């Protein structure tokens with residue numbers, strides 16, 4: 001099987017996000033990058049499918065800056081065979097990213113039997129690259145997948161829906177599957193794995209190589225600001241039994257009129 | 263001159279820290295309380311290549327430099343100093359083989375450690391000889407093609423689980439350090455008697471015991487470097503192991519520091535976070551300086567070693583300075599936590615107990631100063 005995994009590199013969850021001076025993006029210089037956690041599930045799933053189907057290859061694809069290739073190196077250290085990087089700024093829109101991923105997959109010369117992605121990236125939370133990519137490649141896709149089993153041609157996936165219920169899909173490959181937490185437990189990249197990853201092929205492409213240009217831009221980022229700071233909490237003194245009733249009334253009133261949660 | 267870590271070293275640290283945070287820290291308290299070896303965690307660390315960092319590639323190891331191994335040790339000690347002792351004790355035991363063993367001995371004894379998770383114990387200290395290591399009484403006597411070992415060892419880390427014992431003894435106690443001999447003894451050899459587990463202040467999950475050797479007979483080919491060559495091997499081992507123990511102090515100190523900084527920003531007294539009181543700020547500043555200085559000493563001691571230069575003095579600087587700093591930093595972290603720092607429900611109490619051991623084993627802080635002063639006066 002030709003297995004592809006699309007991975008995104010996102011700021012470490014501990015990173016303090018700061019908008020740039022001109023407000024058009026966030027400061028990236030001091031960010032520590034990690035592989036998007038949902039993409040880790042996708043890499044792990046690819047390696048599990050590879051192990052179950054002898055002779056399969058796992059290729060990772062990423063669109064983004066070449067300054068730091070943490071996500072690709074981690075994926076190869078975990079066990080992926082090779083990687084493609086489409087060099088681009090970190091602020092492309094979802095359509096451009098999907099188009100670039102499609103271009104890179106085509107450039108690999110291999111026809112995908114299975115494409116795995118995370119269900120969303122934890123930085124911009126757009127939740128649409130997998131679906132756009134599947135549409136562009138004319139492949140069926142299932143997202144928010146928490147269970148995967150099957151052969152090299154037919155799979156059964158479980159998808160989480162509102163309220164914790166599960167939908168079960170039978171899917172014929174090739175297909176695109178977007179992974180959610182719970183599908184597996186990603187392995188660590190071992191130290192020997194890290195050393196071996198250095199010798200694995202990483203091909204770098206430009207946006208132009210994969211047929212993406214500024215004309216593809218669908219979304220323009222006009223401004224980045226931090227969310228407003230939360231106002232301080234309110235305290236109510238209900239220690240005096242005589243006044244308890246009035247305090248409860250006040251709290252319920254505020255929950256209705258101010259917090260608007262009732 | 264370059265103070266930066268290489269891209270490889272950054273990745274090594276990344277993995278080791280991830281392991282420390284995700285696998286060790288959540289279980290540190292539990293294993294401390296139970297005082298039992300976290301074998302599953304240790305095995306997982308081995309699977310990732312974090313154990314036995316001293317084994318060269320020729321024998322199946324990962325070919326780490328001394329600096330690499332310091333980075334790993336610091337990270338693992340950040341996760342739990344006690345668990346790190348169980349991991350580091352393997353290196354302390356295997357280093358004499360790496361340093362003093364023949365090619366054949368290395369193949370025989372080191373390679374199995376790269377094929378599955380095995381545990382080693384380093385047996386130097388005796389009930390009556392700790393700091394005065396050259397005065398050890400355990401005898402190693404030649405007898406035909408064998409050597410026969412008799413004596414008592416004390417405070418042996420990993421003893422209850424050891425697959426391999428690396429033991430220092432004497433062929434003739436009157437020769438003092440010139441009679442010291444180092445021998446490898448495999449588990450199951452008749453005459454090894456492992457004592458009960460010590461109930462310790464800190465590093466409680468690591469397994470420390472007395473071990474008695476009664477007429478333990480092993481082939482002569484288990485002697486490292488030949489009879490009476492042990493002292494040289496021991497001294498060279500310390501050049502590597504002391505910075506390693508020092509780096510565990512840096513890891514423990516860094517962990518206590520990170521907790522203290524976080525707590526100081528959250529805890530409000532006199533209407534402001536205590537981080538705004540200058541008394542707290544000064545403690546935090548002192549802690550930060552000592553951690554950085556300790557780490558630099560460790561890295562320099564390891565760098566000298568990697569570059570084939572004498573590092574005995576730096577190894578002792580790093581060991582004494584990092585261990586004493588760690589003790590001070592852990593104590594101050596408890597201070598910053600106030601009454602909460604004294605409770606087992608908060609993490610700094612354990613670090614303070616764990617820190618104390620670093621000033622004791624692998625040469626006490628006093629012994630490091632003896633070594634340093636001896637180096638200074640022998641050259642002036």
Ligand SMILES: Cc1cc2nc3c(=O)[nH]c(=O)nc-3n(C[C@H](O)[C@H](O)[C@H](O)COP(=O)(O)OP(=O)(O)OC[C@H]3O[C@@H](n4cnc5c(N)ncnc54)[C@H](O)[C@@H]3O)c2cc1C
Nearest residue numbers: 384385386387391392393417418419622623624625626628
């Ligand atoms: C938890 C634990 C694990 C250990 N693991 C191992 C192990 O795996 N293998 C192993 O071989 N050993 C191990 N040890 C032993 C450890 O290395 C010794 O405890 C240490 O070397 C000190 O020896 P001692 O306890 O006999 O103290 P002593 O040597 O009796 O020292 C007592 C005090 O006197 C001071 N002192 C001694 N001589 C001098 C001097 N000349 N000048 C000034 N002060 C001096 C010391 O600094 C110390 O403060 C371990 C110890 C502990 C507690």
Ligand SMILES: Cc1cc2nc3c(=O)[nH]c(=O)nc-3n(C[C@H](O)[C@H](O)[C@H](O)COP(=O)(O)OP(=O)(O)OC[C@H]3O[C@@H](n4cnc5c(N)ncnc54)[C@H](O)[C@@H]3O)c2cc1C
Nearest residue numbers: 529530531532536539540541542597598599600601602604
């Ligand atoms: C085992 C134990 C028994 C106890 N028994 C009793 C008891 O019987 N009765 C009782 O009432 N209490 C008791 N205490 C509580 C004890 O007195 C408090 O823990 C102590 O007063 C410190 O308060 P805190 O723990 O809230 O720390 P905090 O007041 O939060 O202090 C945290 C840190 O900030 C520092 N700090 C705070 N304010 C300033 C400032 N303005 N400038 C500089 N530094 C500052 C402190 O020195 C400390 O290092 C006990 C505590 C323990 C641990």
